[in-house]
Amino acid sequence: MSKSLRVRAPFDPIAAEYADLKYDEGSGALYVETYSQTVSASASQWAWKARGRAGGATGRQDGVLGAPSLESSAMRSVLENLSSITVDVLQWVPWRIGERIWKEVVRAQLDSFHIWRVFVTVYHEEEEMSLMYHRQSIIKPSIPLDGYVKPIVSESFHWITHLSISNVIFSRSELVNLSKLVNIGALDILASPRFPQISRDTMEDGIVRAWSRAAAEEGAFPKLRVLMLRYHTEVTPRSLEYINSFPSLMLYNVTGCSITARSEAKARKLGWTCEAGRDLVEALHRDKEMARSWDLPIHACFRRAGVLQSLDTSKVESVKRIDKLPVLNFRIGPNASEDLFTAFLKLDMLFFQRLPPDDTGTASESEASKKDGPEDDRPEPSPPHKRRKLKVSKHKNFEELLKEFGGM
Template sequence: MDRVRRSYGTAVHRPPVSRNHIPHQNTSFDHDSGLVYSEVEVSGSGSHNSWIFDYKTPSIVRARPRLPTATGARPLAHMALIKLGIESQNLTVEALQNLPWSIGERIWQQITDKYVNMRPRSPVCTLTPFSHAESFYIWRTFAIAFGSDFGHSGNRYMLDLRTPSLPLIEYYKGINSGKSDWLTCLRVSPKQITVPELVSISTINNLTVLDLSDGQLYIENRESTFDARIMRSWSELADAGRAFQSLRVLMLGWQEKIDTWIFDMLDGFPHLSIVLFTDCRWIHHKNHKDWEDDAWKHGWNIMPSKRGTKHLRSLLDDKAFYPASISNLHYESTRMAADAAQEPVKSIPDRPLLECWLGTPRPWRHVIDEFPGTRTVYLQKQLRPKVGGGITRPVLSDTPAVKREPSSPNTSQAKRPQGSISSKRRVAKHSAASLLAEMS
């Protein structure tokens, strides 16, 4: 395993160097110039994956404890924890997986508290803050070693790589987990990436939340690479069981090419339960009559404008994590699945959660800062309880069940529930007319 050196005062990252590095030195003589020189060969593991070991990525956001002030010698266990925190980059899955979580939790707490002893020989127990002590490498190691025990929402990790120096496919490999030891929430801007990079998102097996958000002013002159062809290829891969098997939430922001064709292709994603649109030209609440029938036929319930925006605001405005983070939407989809299965949320084991922003996709800050409007559409899949346990695909607790005619078993001919937008308006209009008639 690569060793990473660190400066205790500033947490400066240096590229990993091979532990077994032995410089090879030869002395040579140049007959033309008469100079004697030495040749040194240095072999390293390469720095292309140094971002995985980087300390400068945004760490877990939490309230920092005050500096403890105590005198006297520390307990031996405390000194061992400090040493593990300092040498955390040398920890491996094999070294941790046999430990009980009660001990692993103390080690992780020591790493994230970011306090190390700068004066070990001093009688005063002085601890100094050590910024960004946990790297993505050590978080990933804990996620693999402890699994669902490490899946508490307070242990989420955030990667905000605003200026990627590598092709995005290399970052996809880093945040991907073939065995789904952790789940990934990804936010990218289709205007900033190429078509192959956008298609390759399907290689992320553990993707649970995908946010495709454009809208940055300095890239408005570029055309978005997301269109019906990309969505169709993703839908076919998901329907064949080759990709997007963990995807639960899809967010589409400032996508001008989206139209009613999106609902046909959403059927291919087996576990998709939440779809969000914002500032999409052809899908918003003002023109709901043009698309809500298609949404209902494919099993999607539409939240009213103000209610949906307020509900989304509570999920995006997370004071305990990263500003405008999207990972809470994963927990919302888990709650929906628990409600459909008629089980408590705590009974469903969750996996560690990683959130990654690549480039500068536009965060949905308007949902948090502005008054609820008609620009954001919140759709939820009709999840119905399965007889005998489990969940079947295509319910909101406040939505009436679908009523079908005996001769029409298809959902495409199902009647829209009375709680939909158009039904509410027709009922209100009819009631007003009846009232005027009675008054006359």
């Protein structure tokens, strides 16, 4: 929640020409009064929120009788002083001890995003299952989008972010600035028809063009595989001209936008093919490992896009490295995942899939000429045919507490 802060600045004769002067009766001084926007501390604490309470952490297994051991006492102190854990401290702690601490953090439900970020930054190569995935939801956003994006950026790619924004409006400049989120792997922005009271939709072709320019000139979105822009009337076939600048993009979902299957001819010229929702669902179900991600369709799409991307032999090793990274599923707005899951169940999807390198531009000149002309004048094509699928205690610092575990 933002509020105005009134600030008294010393008298400046130059500024006085452009502002109303104020007079302090107590001192007789002249001053200029300005206002600035601040963000309340409570609104910026989302990264620390967890389901458990530090005061309720025992640091020992339930049902154990007798006095707690030295290890249990040390663990309880660690849990009560999680705010002392930083990357600089934890990097000196071996994984055999860090793992025990992390599992106690998870058991006590104290695994806030901030704590997960610290642990995954240090231990992202350990492939611990409980570290490999973190879900964070902001149902009612109360601060600018940048306040959520900055903490989830990992320039060193310690994790991949899947960002879903639904049923909430951010400004055009805020959306353009998503290009700073270098470790984003999947982006879903939904303007759901279920919320007609939200009528001011800022998502449009110009934003995709700005992202494309950032990708081409600044190397933005290097790992973005999946882009979903759903129910945005200002997203048109023109956006197809910009998506080739995203080096890793394989799936472009435009369900409910001003794009139809009639745009397939234009898409194929650019190296994309139009796919129906049923085709993607069947492809996802072929892979049992993907099926385990059905509670998060955006993650399943990310994995599917990785399979398509690996068809380019030059990218196989890069795909493998990215797929081994922990995943942050970050959702802003109500029903961010529910709407996507519902769309999958109804097969109510329209998306474009990048063609493999050897298939790009296979349409002959004669075929292309037959399809030339205004898209709206052409008859609605039949549904796409099925395509071939490719298989401390407070008085002790954190270091002293860790020594009580032994082996340090």
